Amino acid sequence: MSMTLDTSLQGAAERALGAMRAQGFDAAMASACRKQLDELNAEQNAPSLLRSTRSQRLSLVGLIDGRKAATEVSGWDDDEALRAAVAALWNDALAAPADEANAVSAGQHARIEQGPPEGDLGLLAAKVAELLAFRAEATPGFVLKEGLASHSVTHTHTLTSAGSDLASRVGAYSLVAMGSAREGTASSSFNYAGGDTHALGALPAHEHFGIGAFMRDTLRQVKTRPLAANFVGDVVLTPAATASLLQWLQAQIGDERLIAGASLFRERVGEPVASPLVTLRSRFDAPGVAAVSADGFVAAPVTVLQDGVLRTLTPSLYASRRAGVRHVPTAAAGWSLEAGATPLAEVIAAVPRGALVDRLSMGQPAPNGDFSALLKNSFAIDGGQVGDALGGVMMAGNMARMLHDVLAVSHERIDTGALVLPWLRIGGLHFS
Amino acid sequence: MSTHYAESRQHELRKTRIVMIDGHVASNTSTVDAGLSARVREGGYWGFAALPSSASAADAHELALRNARAMARFGPRDDSLALPGGAYRGTHEFAGAPALGARENLERLSALQAHCRARYPALKSLRLVAQEEQHRKQIANSLGADTLASIRRAMLHVFMTVEDAAGAPVELMDSFTCKGGFGDLDLSLAALSPALDSLHEHLQAKRDAVPVRGGAHTVVMAPRLAGMLAHEAMGHPCEADIVLSGAVTGDLVGKRVASDLITMVDYAHSAGGGEAMMPVFADDEGTPARDAVLIERGVLREFMSSRETAARLGIAATGSARAYGPGDEPLVRMRNTGIVPGTSRYEDMIAGVDDGYLLVATSNGQADSTTEFMFGINMAYEIKNGKRGRAVRQTTLSGSAIEVLKSVDAVSDDDVWSSAGYCGKKQTMVVSMGGPAIRARAHLGGE
Numbered sequence: 020m021s022m023t024l025d026t027s028l029q030g031a032a033e034r035a036l037g038a039m040r041a042q043g044f045d046a047a048m049a050s051a052c053r054k055q056l057d058e059l060n061a062e063q064n065a066p067s068l069l070r071s072t073r074s075q076r077l078s079l080v081g082l083i084d085g086r087k088a089a090t091e092v093s094g095w096d097d098d099e100a101l102r103a104a105v106a107a108l109w110n111d112a113l114a115a116p117a118d119e120a121n122a123v124s125a126g127q128h129a130r131i132e133q134g135p136p137e138g139d140l141g142l143l144a145a146k147v148a149e150l151l152a153f154r155a156e157a158t159p160g161f162v163l164k165e166g167l168a169s170h171s172v173t174h175t176h177t178l179t180s181a182g183s184d185l186a187s188r189v190g191a192y193s194l195v196a197m198g199s200a201r202e203g204t205a206s207s208s209f210n211y212a213g214g215d216t217h218a219l220g221a222l223p224a225h226e227h228f229g230i231g232a233f234m235r236d237t238l239r240q241v242k243t244r245p246l247a248a249n250f251v252g253d254v255v256l257t258p259a260a261t262a263s264l265l266q267w268l269q270a271q272i273g274d275e276r277l278i279a280g281a282s283l284f285r286e287r288v289g290e291p292v293a294s295p296l297v298t299l300r301s302r303f304d305a306p307g308v309a310a311v312s313a314d315g316f317v318a319a320p321v322t323v324l325q326d327g328v329l330r331t332l333t334p335s336l337y338a339s340r341r342a343g344v345r346h347v348p349t350a351a352a353g354w355s356l357e358a359g360a361t362p363l364a365e366v367i368a369a370v371p372r373g374a375l376v377d378r379l380s381m382g383q384p385a386p387n388g389d390f391s392a393l394l395k396n397s398f399a400i401d402g403g404q405v406g407d408a409l410g411g412v413m414m415a416g417n418m419a420r421m422l423h424d425v426l427a428v429s430h431e432r433i434d435t436g437a438l439v440l441p442w443l444r445i446g447g448l449h450f451s
Numbered sequence: 452m453s454t455h456y457a458e459s460r461q462h463e464l465r466k467t468r469i470v471m472i473d474g475h476v477a478s479n480t481s482t483v484d485a486g487l488s489a490r491v492r493e494g495g496y497w498g499f500a501a502l503p504s505s506a507s508a509a510d511a512h513e514l515a516l517r518n519a520r521a522m523a524r525f526g527p528r529d530d531s532l533a534l535p536g537g538a539y540r541g542t543h544e545f546a547g548a549p550a551l552g553a554r555e556n557l558e559r560l561s562a563l564q565a566h567c568r569a570r571y572p573a574l575k576s577l578r579l580v581a582q583e584e585q586h587r588k589q590i591a592n593s594l595g596a597d598t599l600a601s602i603r604r605a606m607l608h609v610f611m612t613v614e615d616a617a618g619a620p621v622e623l624m625d626s627f628t629c630k631g632g633f634g635d636l637d638l639s640l641a642a643l644s645p646a647l648d649s650l651h652e653h654l655q656a657k658r659d660a661v662p663v664r665g666g667a668h669t670v671v672m673a674p675r676l677a678g679m680l681a682h683e684a685m686g687h688p689c690e691a692d693i694v695l696s697g698a699v700t701g702d703l704v705g706k707r708v709a710s711d712l713i714t715m716v717d718y719a720h721s722a723g724g725g726e727a728m729m730p731v732f733a734d735d736e737g738t739p740a741r742d743a744v745l746i747e748r749g750v751l752r753e754f755m756s757s758r759e760t761a762a763r764l765g766i767a768a769t770g771s772a773r774a775y776g777p778g779d780e781p782l783v784r785m786r787n788t789g790i791v792p793g794t795s796r797y798e799d800m801i802a803g804v805d806d807g808y809l810l811v812a813t814s815n816g817q818a819d820s821t822t823e824f825m826f827g828i829n830m831a832y833e834i835k836n837g838k839r840g841r842a843v844r845q846t847t848l849s850g851s852a853i854e855v856l857k858s859v860d861a862v863s864d865d866d867v868w869s870s871a872g873y874c875g876k877k878q879t880m881v882v883s884m885g886g887p888a889i890r891a892r893a894h895l896g897g898e
Binding site for chain 2: 056059062063065066067068069070071072073074075076087088089090091092093094096097107108110111112113114115116118120140144148162164165198199200201204205206207208209249274275276278279280281282283337338341380381382383384385386387389390391392393395410411413414415449450451
């Protein structure tokens with residue numbers, strides 16, 4: 020398997036690390052990365068563009084007397100340019116205040132190879148053609164604003180002065196569809212679905228990532244109605260909307276809030292912060308993901324919520340040392356909310372009054388969790404029945420409260436690669 | 452098959468980002484992303500290729516051409532579309548103040564940190580995020596365009612956090628932006644103190660915020676919200692690719708979509724008697740850029756376009772095709788979008804509201820093909836009997852852009868611009884937005 024790792028990157032990282040040692044850095048990290056992308060696009064219901072990009076990046080982190088700086092440049096072949104980048108980094112680091120929390124990864128080792136290393140242009144074209152054919156036959160009122168099928172492969176080699184040595188080759192296919200439905204002069208809201216997979220050919224295009232279902236639902240969203248009156252009720256969040264809740268939770272247990280002492284969950288590890296129905300685990304081997312952290316650590320599997328109990332925070336090395344909490348490396352993506360025992364139909368049938376919500380269109384929720392969102396691509400639920408599409412309806416609540424108020428988790432989930440998420444029924448939301 | 456069009460772009464994107472949290476430097480990073488790209492239109496299809504700077508332009512062109520030809524597998528396509536727009540030749544680089552080194556930048560942030568800590572001792576946390584960004588592009592195409600242009604912006608975001616009576620964090624942010632680099636950004640206390648005092652005052656009020664009454668209300672949007680209204684409400688629905696994808700605006704040219712107090716323009720390179728914050732003299736297709744008057748005294752006039760979308764709609768190209776990074780293809784994007792100032796006084800607009808809300812600060816927003824838009828409101832107050840009342844909790848403003856803009860009954864004589872954020876649409880993009888205070892009816896999320 021190691022045959023497919025790009026060994027030239029190790030040489031680039033070694034040369035950069037050598038240049039940083041020669042400059043005088045106490046500690047250093049060098050990461051060489053090469054990426055290749057082939058992306059076939061459709062626009063306004065027709066194939067339009069084939070885009071290929073080849074890029075390379077050298078990322079350097081240097082520490083001197085506890086002072087730290089980082090840089091990225093687009094290449095490494097030119098020795099003169101490398102020396103200039105290292106010299107500029109040296110000046111930037113010397114200018115920074117000393118901070119005992121600064122350190123580089125030590126003793127980490129990984130060799131990761133996953134996903135298809137080579138893209139198949141014929142497969143990309145076939146999937147775009149399937150998407151267009153599905154639109155024309157099953158959802159002719161849907162306008163595919165953008166559709167794309169792509170393959171990318173990213174090779175990375177990271178070395179640190181403290182002996183870490185991490186190499187990865189991650190290949191993945193992606194498929195995305197985005198658009199709206201049109202009927203006469205009326206239009207639905209835009210919506211989209213997509214994700215990453217190792218096996219693009221395993222399913223018809225519309226069966227990946229809920230694409231076909233969202234295109235069909237969009238047709239029913241051209242005609243919408245507002246609410247007759249404000250009420251407090253239940254919401255059923257689709258996996259796409261559940262992602263918004265997850266994003267807020269992850270910010271609360273991540274670097275900036277922990278360093279600033281402004282996290283609601285900083286002191287809550289070991290306590291219930293969500294409904295016992297909620298379990299959140301990593302899946303750092305997801306398509307398109309390498310199980311290493313941005314600061315050069317192997318990202319081991321981690322459970323964040325177990326039956327609603329917060330098991331860990333997720334700070335980087337710097338944030339853990341600065342905030343005085345346990346270091347838990349995480350990859351750039353890859354999370355899974357455990358499936359529940361209730362079929363989706365029963366989750367919806369149990370809602371006396373509320374909404375089935377696919378998109379929470381909103382600004383950033385407040386750090387204390389307060390939010391209000393415009394409901395997009397959503398339907399009313401009355402007496403357990405999904406009714407008309409909603410227009411001009413807003414929902415207000417608190418994200419922290421919503422985690423506690425999860426009443427049901429669906430058995431069905433959608434796997435988009437980076438996320439595997441179920442539908443959630445949550446009570447006590449204000450609709451207006 | 453014939454090659455109808457080819458373009459090449461050398462593109463360098465430089466960024467510096469410093470994050471200081473309570474005096475600790477959490478990020479001190481400078482990056483350079485450089486490369487060259489080519490785009491070719493042949494047989495009615497596009498091919499694009501982006502390669503590292505060390506590659507040759509010929510290699511990029513060859514790969515782009517191969518990609519366009521590979522699209523022929525989808526069958527013949529109408530190849531007769533003539534791409535409109537002229538061919539710009541010229542150089543536009545903003546010089547600005549001399550660049551500052553890391554030491555000066557960090558010293559300035561440390562001084563600001565110390566000032567805030569001394570002046571606002573109850574702060575739980577203070578986060579400073581400083582960023583400068585330079586886009587430098589050399590573009591040539593088969594129509595004879597040859598341009599070299601740079602766009603530079605610098606910004607500082609100041610996040611203040613306190614605790615409410617229950618110990619929960621309450622946060623508020625303000626942004627300071629300028630054209631140019633850090634050297635052009637005035638971070639002197641004389642310049643920032645009033646705004647920092649105001650930010651802190653709002654934050655203290657937000658500690659005791661009450662819920663918004665959800666529903667339709669009369670709202671006064673402070674001048675710094677007008678740009679967001681312009682960008683989200685009618686900016687995106689007036690992008691020609693969105694129009695081609697079924698946006699309702701496609702049927703509304705020449706029709707009333709706003710109060711006659713509203714004139715909305717996407718400025719290309721000059722506004723208010725000077726160069727705009729994001730000056731685009733030629734876009735990334737080498738098209739000479741011109742202003743797009745989206746709404747003129749309440750009537751929808753035109754759309755922003757690339758060469759291809761202009762051809763498909765049968766309109767003149769506005770020079771709005773822009774690519775964010777070296778590996779990105781040009782898309783229809785806004786440049787400097789704003790509402791033209793009116794004649795009302797901001798204070799009078801508030802005084803004229805018996806029961807409504809004053810919206811002071813916003814976060815991100817979203818647009819839609821339906822023209823139903825939203826943006827987050829981080830700071831707002833009740834208005835009772837013409838006076839500012841209690842602060843209200845985080846809310847969201849939404850509505851049909853057409854209905855909201857038709858309800859506008861006052862536009863202030865202010866003209867406040869910012870280039871703090873990114874616009875997202877497949878790629879991110881640097882844009883600026885601005886205008887006056889607006890009074891209208893709109894929906895606020897709440898209880």
